[in-house]
Amino acid sequence: xxxxxxxxxxxxxxxxxxxxxSEKAHHYCAGCGHGIVHRLLAELIDExxxxxxxxxxxxxxxxxxxxxxxxxxxxxxxxxxxxxxATGLKRVNPENIVIAYQGDGDLLAIGTAETIHAANRGENxxxxxxxxxxxxxxxxxxxxxxxxxxxxxxxxxGRSAAEAGYPIRACELLNSLEAPxxxxxxxxxxxxxxxxxxxxxxxxxxxxxxxxGYSFIEVLSMCPTGWGMKPVKAVEWIENQMVPxxxxxxxxxx
Amino acid sequence: xxxxxxxxxxxxxxxxxxxAGCRYFFGYPITPQNEVPAYFAMRLPQxxxxxxxxxxxxxxxxxxFGASAAGARVMTSSSSPGISLKQEGISYMAGxxxxxxxxxxxxxxxxxxxxxxxxxxxxxxxxxxxxxxxxLIVLAPNSxxxxxxxxxxxxxxxxxxxxxxMILGDGFLGQMSEPLVLPTPSGESFxxxxxxxxxxxxxxxxxxxxxxxxxxxxxxxxNLRLQEKYxxxxxxxxxxxxxxxxxxxxxxxxxGISSRLLKAAVHSLRAQxxxxxxxxxxxxxxxxxxxxxxxxxxxxxxxxxxxxxxxxVEDVRLAVNGSVPVDFLGRMxxxxxxxxxxxxxxxNYAA
Numbered sequence: 001x002x003x004x005x006x007x008x009x010x011x012x013x014x015x016x017x018x019x020x021x022s023e024k025a026h027h028y029c030a031g032c033g034h035g036i037v038h039r040l041l042a043e044l045i046d047e048x049x050x051x052x053x054x055x056x057x058x059x060x061x062x063x064x065x066x067x068x069x070x071x072x073x074x075x076x077x078x079x080x081x082x083x084x085x086a087t088g089l090k091r092v093n094p095e096n097i098v099i100a101y102q103g104d105g106d107l108l109a110i111g112t113a114e115t116i117h118a119a120n121r122g123e124n125x126x127x128x129x130x131x132x133x134x135x136x137x138x139x140x141x142x143x144x145x146x147x148x149x150x151x152x153x154x155x156x157x158g159r160s161a162a163e164a165g166y167p168i169r170a171c172e173l174l175n176s177l178e179a180p181x182x183x184x185x186x187x188x189x190x191x192x193x194x195x196x197x198x199x200x201x202x203x204x205x206x207x208x209x210x211x212x213g214y215s216f217i218e219v220l221s222m223c224p225t226g227w228g229m230k231p232v233k234a235v236e237w238i239e240n241q242m243v244p245x246x247x248x249x250x251x252x253x254x
Numbered sequence: 255x256x257x258x259x260x261x262x263x264x265x266x267x268x269x270x271x272x273x274a275g276c277r278y279f280f281g282y283p284i285t286p287q288n289e290v291p292a293y294f295a296m297r298l299p300q301x302x303x304x305x306x307x308x309x310x311x312x313x314x315x316x317x318x319f320g321a322s323a324a325g326a327r328v329m330t331s332s333s334s335p336g337i338s339l340k341q342e343g344i345s346y347m348a349g350x351x352x353x354x355x356x357x358x359x360x361x362x363x364x365x366x367x368x369x370x371x372x373x374x375x376x377x378x379x380x381x382x383x384x385x386x387x388x389x390l391i392v393l394a395p396n397s398x399x400x401x402x403x404x405x406x407x408x409x410x411x412x413x414x415x416x417x418x419x420m421i422l423g424d425g426f427l428g429q430m431s432e433p434l435v436l437p438t439p440s441g442e443s444f445x446x447x448x449x450x451x452x453x454x455x456x457x458x459x460x461x462x463x464x465x466x467x468x469x470x471x472x473x474x475x476x477n478l479r480l481q482e483k484y485x486x487x488x489x490x491x492x493x494x495x496x497x498x499x500x501x502x503x504x505x506x507x508x509x510g511i512s513s514r515l516l517k518a519a520v521h522s523l524r525a526q527x528x529x530x531x532x533x534x535x536x537x538x539x540x541x542x543x544x545x546x547x548x549x550x551x552x553x554x555x556x557x558x559x560x561x562x563x564x565x566x567v568e569d570v571r572l573a574v575n576g577s578v579p580v581d582f583l584g585r586m587x588x589x590x591x592x593x594x595x596x597x598x599x600x601x602n603y604a605a
Contacts, residue, residue: 084319
């Protein structure tokens with residue numbers, strides 16, 4: 001009897017890979033934040049029971065292969081055009097849940113117009129913005145969100161505000177628009193922030209499911225390779241360097 | 255017989271698209287095609303469709319990408335400078351094998367150019383325009399009636415081959431009004447259920463993409479499949495028209511609005527005792543090379559007339575392959591060649 005009880009306890013699964021996460025090995029580097037956000041999205045899609053109506057749009061950048069890792073319909077978009085592709089998909093099939101997954105160069109440089117106008121139209125989509133303060137996939141170039149003084153491949157002496165301007169705060173920018181219903185900045189650099197991120201993503205998806213309109217979740221995310229840091233240092237860099245410039249708060253929740 | 259209506263080219267095009275089942279239009283204002291989005295903005299809400307004025311041509315073509323991936327019949331229209339911007343999305347759609355109809359009501363170029371009709375975008379439409387090895391099906395109507403008819407055909411061709419089909423008109427064709435009988439839908443239906451994105455309900459998830467990085471789904475495999483498809487289009491979809499060409503000694507070749515001038519030139523020359531005829535490619539890609547070579551055989555001279563510096567003339571020369579001398583007459587910058595200039599040129603050959 002004693003033995004049987006013990007076996008039962010051992011069999012109890014306390015954590016497992018979510019069924020919507022594929023078995024495929026990620027191409028992401030050690031310490032990258034994408035994998036965490038993928039997992040949160042997969043869990044939420046599962047919890048909401050929307051796996052059979054979700055379309056995930058992957059951006060140009062490290063996130064482009066996201067469609068291999070989360071087992072829902074996937075769509076590619078040209079660099080910066082994710083919100084436009086999302087608009088087309090959602091307008092044709094409003095019953096689908098459309099997730100626009102984007103990076104900082106994609107969302108705030110080449111796709112700034114698409115970002116602002118999709119938000120301004122109040123498209124009923126959920127935008128997940130991974131802000132890692134540089135272009136990861138192309139090898140670590142300066143992004144619109146690179147911090148002043150941040151050294152990248154294309155700002156080898158540190159970002160100069162005089163030459164490159166100041167980093168753009170996406171949430172604050174979008175918060176000047178009337179239409180968005182939800183705008184929040186979170187991070188994946190601590191357990192507390194990961195829990196906040198999941199809550200924000202949950203709200204963003206719930207808004208879409210309830211046809212409430214445009215939701216925007218910015219996630220400060222580690223890029224140890226691009227930053228030239230060990231993963232633990234990268235976590236600290238977010239807290240010490242990024243968070244002071246990019247406050248982790250909710251900007252709108254209507 | 256159906257009732258004749260009197261419509262502007264751009265509006266007949268839009269109504270024909272609605273007849274063909276198009277319920278989604280994404281566009282950005284540019285002259286001389288502004289009647290197209292205006293007509294859709296008025297009509298689509300009446301038929302349960304969606305008109306959306308995009309923030310740019312880039313956004314418009316990528317909304318088309320999304321709508322097509324979702325399985326819709328979808329159109330965008332623009333004019334030359336705007337079509338240059340749409341090339342990005344067109345290349346991505348070719349790579350992802352998404353169907354759509356793109357309209358270019360050409361205006362004078364390069365640059366901002368002018369707002370008068372032109373044929374300066376032949377190369378862009380037919381030879382590529384965007385990056386990578388891909389083709390568009392390019393239809394060149396020469397009347398408001400044909401503009402409407404070819405619009406219905408364009409949607410079928412796009413769906414049949416999962417390609418972007420371009421209607422290459424010009425500012426004159428879009429702006430002029432003519433009587434026409436509105437077309438009827440072809441009735442052909444296309445099963446898109448094995449590739450559209452609508453949520454993986456009771457099926458495995460799928461991806462619409464053009465990125466090919468791994469050996470298992472090597473890009474070359476996609477390229478080879480695309481080329482095979484393009485070859486089938488060349489075999490099946492080449493269209494052209496001949497007018498008084500059988501007994502002609504002099505063959506004129508023109509597409510779109512230029513061919514209307516050439517028809518008048520044929521009449522004028524025939525009235526003056528010169529045996530002239532016309533060959534008109536209706537599909538610019540696939541180019542009707544075989545038909546043209548057969549038609550041009552034995553003629554004394556071929557004269558290509560275009561509203562550009564000489565673009566299609568290169569394909570005409572390739573088609574006749576030196577069997578007949580090929581000459582060119584053109585005007586640029588949105589100017590129309592005069593019929594008298596054309597007939598004088600032909601009469602000079604005769605003399």
